[in-house]
Amino acid sequence: MISPRPDKSMLYYPKMPATWWLRKRSYFLFMLRELSSVFIAIFLVVLLVQIYQLSEGPKSYTAFAQRLGSPGWIIFHAIALLFAIYHSITWFFSTAVVLPLRLGKREIPRNLVAALNIGAWIVVSLVILYLFLSLKG
Amino acid sequence: MNGATATLNITRYLPGQDQIPRSQSYSVPYQRDWVILDALNYIKDHIDGTLSYRWSCRMGVCGSCGMMVNGVPKLTCAVFLRDFYPQEIRIEPLVNFPIIRDLVIDMSDFLDKLKSVKPWIIRKTEKQISEGEYLQTPEELSAYQQFTQCINCMLCYAACPVYGMEPEFLGPAAIALGYRYNQDSRDQGKESRQAVLGSHEGIWQCTFVGECTEVCPKEVDPAAAIQRSKVEITKDWFKSVLLPWGQR
Amino acid sequence: MDTYDIIIVGGGGAGLRAAIAAAESSPKLSIALVSKVYPMRSHTVSAEGGTAAVLRDNDSFDTHAKDTIFGADFLADQDAVEMFINEAPGELIQLEHWGCPWSRDPDGRMSVRAFGGMSVNRTAFAADKTGFHMLHALFQTSLKYESVNRYDECFVTTLLVNDGRVQGITIINIYNGQVEVITGKAVILCTGGGGRVFPFTTNAAIKTGDGMALAYRAGVALKDMEFVQYHPTGLPGTGILITEASRGEGGWLTNKDGYRYLQDYGLGPPTDEPVHRKMELGPRDILSRCHMQELEKGRTFEGPYGHYVHLDLRHLGENKINEKIPFVRELARKYIGIDPVYEPIPVRPVVHYMMGGISTDATTKTTLAGLYAAGETACVSINGANRLGSNSLTECLVFGARAGRSAAEYASAQSSPSSKPLEALARDEQQRLDQQFLRKEGGKERIATIRQEMHKTMEEGVGIYRNEEAMQKTCNTLSQLRERFKDISFDDRSSIFNTEVIAALELDFMLDVAGAIAHSAANRKESRGSHTRTDFPKRDDENFLKHSLAHRTVDGPRIEYSPVTITRWQPEERKY
Numbered sequence: 001m002i003s004p005r006p007d008k009s010m011l012y013y014p015k016m017p018a019t020w021w022l023r024k025r026s027y028f029l030f031m032l033r034e035l036s037s038v039f040i041a042i043f044l045v046v047l048l049v050q051i052y053q054l055s056e057g058p059k060s061y062t063a064f065a066q067r068l069g070s071p072g073w074i075i076f077h078a079i080a081l082l083f084a085i086y087h088s089i090t091w092f093f094s095t096a097v098v099l100p101l102r103l104g105k106r107e108i109p110r111n112l113v114a115a116l117n118i119g120a121w122i123v124v125s126l127v128i129l130y131l132f133l134s135l136k137g
Numbered sequence: 138m139n140g141a142t143a144t145l146n147i148t149r150y151l152p153g154q155d156q157i158p159r160s161q162s163y164s165v166p167y168q169r170d171w172v173i174l175d176a177l178n179y180i181k182d183h184i185d186g187t188l189s190y191r192w193s194c195r196m197g198v199c200g201s202c203g204m205m206v207n208g209v210p211k212l213t214c215a216v217f218l219r220d221f222y223p224q225e226i227r228i229e230p231l232v233n234f235p236i237i238r239d240l241v242i243d244m245s246d247f248l249d250k251l252k253s254v255k256p257w258i259i260r261k262t263e264k265q266i267s268e269g270e271y272l273q274t275p276e277e278l279s280a281y282q283q284f285t286q287c288i289n290c291m292l293c294y295a296a297c298p299v300y301g302m303e304p305e306f307l308g309p310a311a312i313a314l315g316y317r318y319n320q321d322s323r324d325q326g327k328e329s330r331q332a333v334l335g336s337h338e339g340i341w342q343c344t345f346v347g348e349c350t351e352v353c354p355k356e357v358d359p360a361a362a363i364q365r366s367k368v369e370i371t372k373d374w375f376k377s378v379l380l381p382w383g384q385r
Numbered sequence: 386m387d388t389y390d391i392i393i394v395g396g397g398g399a400g401l402r403a404a405i406a407a408a409e410s411s412p413k414l415s416i417a418l419v420s421k422v423y424p425m426r427s428h429t430v431s432a433e434g435g436t437a438a439v440l441r442d443n444d445s446f447d448t449h450a451k452d453t454i455f456g457a458d459f460l461a462d463q464d465a466v467e468m469f470i471n472e473a474p475g476e477l478i479q480l481e482h483w484g485c486p487w488s489r490d491p492d493g494r495m496s497v498r499a500f501g502g503m504s505v506n507r508t509a510f511a512a513d514k515t516g517f518h519m520l521h522a523l524f525q526t527s528l529k530y531e532s533v534n535r536y537d538e539c540f541v542t543t544l545l546v547n548d549g550r551v552q553g554i555t556i557i558n559i560y561n562g563q564v565e566v567i568t569g570k571a572v573i574l575c576t577g578g579g580g581r582v583f584p585f586t587t588n589a590a591i592k593t594g595d596g597m598a599l600a601y602r603a604g605v606a607l608k609d610m611e612f613v614q615y616h617p618t619g620l621p622g623t624g625i626l627i628t629e630a631s632r633g634e635g636g637w638l639t640n641k642d643g644y645r646y647l648q649d650y651g652l653g654p655p656t657d658e659p660v661h662r663k664m665e666l667g668p669r670d671i672l673s674r675c676h677m678q679e680l681e682k683g684r685t686f687e688g689p690y691g692h693y694v695h696l697d698l699r700h701l702g703e704n705k706i707n708e709k710i711p712f713v714r715e716l717a718r719k720y721i722g723i724d725p726v727y728e729p730i731p732v733r734p735v736v737h738y739m740m741g742g743i744s745t746d747a748t749t750k751t752t753l754a755g756l757y758a759a760g761e762t763a764c765v766s767i768n769g770a771n772r773l774g775s776n777s778l779t780e781c782l783v784f785g786a787r788a789g790r791s792a793a794e795y796a797s798a799q800s801s802p803s804s805k806p807l808e809a810l811a812r813d814e815q816q817r818l819d820q821q822f823l824r825k826e827g828g829k830e831r832i833a834t835i836r837q838e839m840h841k842t843m844e845e846g847v848g849i850y851r852n853e854e855a856m857q858k859t860c861n862t863l864s865q866l867r868e869r870f871k872d873i874s875f876d877d878r879s880s881i882f883n884t885e886v887i888a889a890l891e892l893d894f895m896l897d898v899a900g901a902i903a904h905s906a907a908n909r910k911e912s913r914g915s916h917t918r919t920d921f922p923k924r925d926d927e928n929f930l931k932h933s934l935a936h937r938t939v940d941g942p943r944i945e946y947s948p949v950t951i952t953r954w955q956p957e958e959r960k961y
């Protein structure tokens with residue numbers, strides 16, 4: 001227990017300025033991540049609707065798919081994709097922090113671990129893309 | 138002395154007199170080997186005895202002298218004037234904390250948080266002193282050693298936007314210290330700490346900004362402690378759900 | 386008026402240890418722990434090298450006792466030393482049980498290293514931040530005792546003495562400038578040393594000897610104040626310490642010709658590997674004197690902050706430096722921009738530790754009923770005329786614990802002090818503080834000026850080498866400064882976090898402590914341990930194998946003497 005504390009009424013409580021997140025790259029990225037969740041959420045809702053339309057039969061699905069082909073939706077999806085990639089990268093960097101890898105006595109540099117993760121991720125994505133394209137073709 | 142001077146713009150706030158903090162400019166002789174704290178002490182001794190700030194060890198280990206230097210949380214006894222000279226230097230109290238006066242912040246909130254993570258060894262059975270020490274290998278020591286280096290300087294709290302928006306958040310240092318005891322091979326109190334670490338105000342508030350680790354002067358890496366605690370708590374939760382009673 | 390059973394002043398190693406001991410000895414006792422800074426800011430945090438105790442089979446209580454008594458130049462009380470050494474290992478293990486992250490051997494036991502003046506490896510350490518880790522382990526452990534009630538950032542201004550016993554204290558609550566009374570049946574002073582009376586010191590800003598002055602003013606004698614330890618390896622300018630562990634691990638001291646000069650002063654022969662008690666591992670007082678003699682011979686370097694020599698660690702290699710003394714590298718790189726892996730570090734002797742302090746017996750009791758003292762502020766005495774490195778952290782633990790237990794026992798048998806007389810005393814104190822500090826107007830002396838002049842005269846008169854004339858001059862200058870202090874002026878008249886008032890109160894205390902040092906030194910007409918007089922270069926057991934006791938009087942300090950307890954180790958010449 002601590003007895004004396006500063007008198008709360010005499011303290012000055014600074015407010016965070018509205019632009020605080022512009023001050024530093026990492027704060028900006030933090031805000032981006034917070035914002036990105038909106039995009040990802042909308043993307044997921046769209047996906048659900050899409051699956052629902054699929055169950056309604058090919059006609060309504062094609063109509064829906066056409067609407068998604070509008071420039072607005074394409075831009076939206078491009079942004080959502082960028083955010084998803086950004087989240088994945090954050091995730092890979094954080095796994096490097098969570099699970100430190102050791103080689104003998106020395107810790108492997110975290111950026112290297114993250115880079116390896118990301119490399120593996122790109123390879124896997126390319127394989128999936130290839131499978132997808134070859135299925136289509 | 139060659140007559141060169143350095144200029145510091147320092148935040149002043151005197152409750153009862155100032156409505157809001159203001160900035161005051163001081164010129165001090167420029168000395169290549171002075172740290173910012175030397176300049177503050179020069180002002181206090183020779184120019185303006187009303188300037189208030191905390192300091193003690195002037196060797197980066199007591200954790201008293203944290204301030205914002207040009208917007209970045211720093212130990213002022215460990216940054217040199219020469220790193221900024223001839224630019225003017227802005228000195229402000231650590232952000233995200235209430236200000237008591239000038240550069241002095243109120244950190245009593247941290248002391249409560251520190252206590253809440255039970256930063257002491259918890260044992261189910263105590264060993265007697267006469268039985269000697271608990272054996273601990275250098276490897277077991279290195280599992281938590283990094284997280285013992287925290288000097289409670291509060292720089293990480295000043296860097297953490299989550300703490301800025303959500304003062305209830307336990308924050309980087311308190312979590313790192315809780316994690317430190319969890320990782321100590323002598324400790325058996327993890328369960329009682331997880332309740333606090335895993336609470337609403339605990340680790341889940343953190344969204345991995347990572348600035349705490351960036352600004353930490355002692356390489357504690359609180360961000361890692363937070364992320365690893367998340368994994369541990371999740372693992373413990375899965376175990377408690379998936380494993381039948383008694384096998385945990 | 387807050388009321389407790391026990392009041393502990395100081396939240397460093399000694400104070401926290403005392404608080405835990407008192408709380409453990411009886412959960413019924415209420416304890417106030419008062420500190421002018423948050424406990425984890427206390428100066429114990431800066432201790433680097435380690436803490437000594439007999440932990441290994443190749444060591445024995447007798448050798449540790451002999452090293453300590455020998456190091457003390459026979460001015461230590463031998464019964465107290467033996468008791469201290471017997472309890473030391475238990476205290477280090479207790480701290481291990483409380484979570485201190487000691488450095489370990491591969492088999493899991495606590496590691497021990499070599500230290501100056503010790504004849505075996507017996508210094509346990511937590512890398513080179515031993516004090517930091519001890520302090521945080523103690524502080525964090527103390528949080529679990531609900532009976533310990535902290536008063537952080539409260540400055541103690543006086544002891545309240547009534548009816549022949551101490552019954553409380555007054556504090557200034559730094560947050561709001563209010564003077565408040567805390568009553569207690571027993572008071573333990575654990576306020577640390579007072580190195581800040583000197584200009585170049587390893588000591589933190591808060592080490593201003595407050596507790597010594599508090600006791601001194603309450604009529605308790607200060608013992609052996611003339612013994613001030615210089616550490617041979619501080620950074621020029623700031624005085625930041627480069628730990629002795631750097632020499633324990635094999636560092637060399639070289640003069641401007643790159644020559645390991647210690648061999649010229651009977652400490653040789655120089656060897657590549659460190660040898661106990663030889664060369665760089667000689668005791669601190671001798672090493673500091675060697676430096677001054679090199680200076681006289683013109684073989685030291687000259688820099689912007691005066692003379693210095695080199696501490697060379699390059700031959701240890703990067704790995705060893707990183708593993709054993711990482712903080713040394715960090716400090717050298719951060720504060721002077723030198724990487725010891727590639728360049729030698731400039732060092733000079735700087736004031737480090739006060740062997741003297743509040744006179745106590747081995748139970749930590751003072752002559753004033755109810756008043757106890759432990760840690761650097763106390764003088765039991767186990768350190769005599771020169772403390773061995775790494776004994777003092779252990780001292781904080783052993784005597785901190787003893788003080789906690791003694792005070793608990795005493796407080797349990799006492800009735801609560803009556804508040805009337807204490808209120809009257811507190812009113813007097815309030816008046817004194819208002820007149821001289823809190824509401825003082827006018828005045829023309831700057832606090833910093835008086836402090837600087839005190840520093841200067843202390844270095845000139847009672848530095849490493851002393852003589853009659855210079856010491857008399859210092860005594861006179863100090864009494865003039867005392868007069869001038871009455872005329873100090875304040876810029877800051879606010880009541881909130883007024884650090885200028887605190888600085889003035891500290892200077893007030895320091896002037897008392899400085900006076901006790903200078904007068905005790907002038908009266909000791911011999912050379913012993915850290916007290917070296919050019920006019921009396923020999924030790925004089927006939928006349929001065931005794932403790933000095935400084936008493937405060939209106940005409941300045943009065944020096945008396947008391948016998949030293951000699952049991953099994955008869956005084957002999959101290960040669961290394």
Ligand SMILES: Cc1cc2nc3c(=O)[nH]c(=O)nc-3n(C[C@H](O)[C@H](O)[C@H](O)COP(=O)(O)OP(=O)(O)OC[C@H]3O[C@@H](n4cnc5c(N)ncnc54)[C@H](O)[C@@H]3O)c2cc1C
Pocket residue numbers: 394395396397398399400419420421422423424427428429430431432433434435436437515516539540541542575576577578587588589591592595596626737738759760761762774775776777778779781
């Ligand atoms: C740089 C350095 C390195 C050292 N290394 C070693 C080492 O390796 N090994 C070793 O054994 N020793 C070492 N020492 C010595 C050792 O650190 C100290 O002797 C010891 O830490 C003192 O502890 P303490 O508890 O007595 O006092 P401190 O830790 O100084 O605590 C004093 C306490 O008293 C409080 N206080 C003081 N005045 C007042 C007041 N007026 N009102 C309220 N509170 C007050 C302060 O706030 C503080 O909490 C070193 C010392 C220094 C300077």
Ligand code: SF4
Pocket residue numbers: 286287288289290291292293294309310313349352353354355356357358359
């Ligand atoms: S974790 Fe680092 S920045 Fe945060 S309080 Fe501890 S030492 Fe300071």
Ligand code: FES
Pocket residue numbers: 192193194195196197198199200201202203212213214215
């Ligand atoms: S003054 Fe101690 S950390 Fe800066």
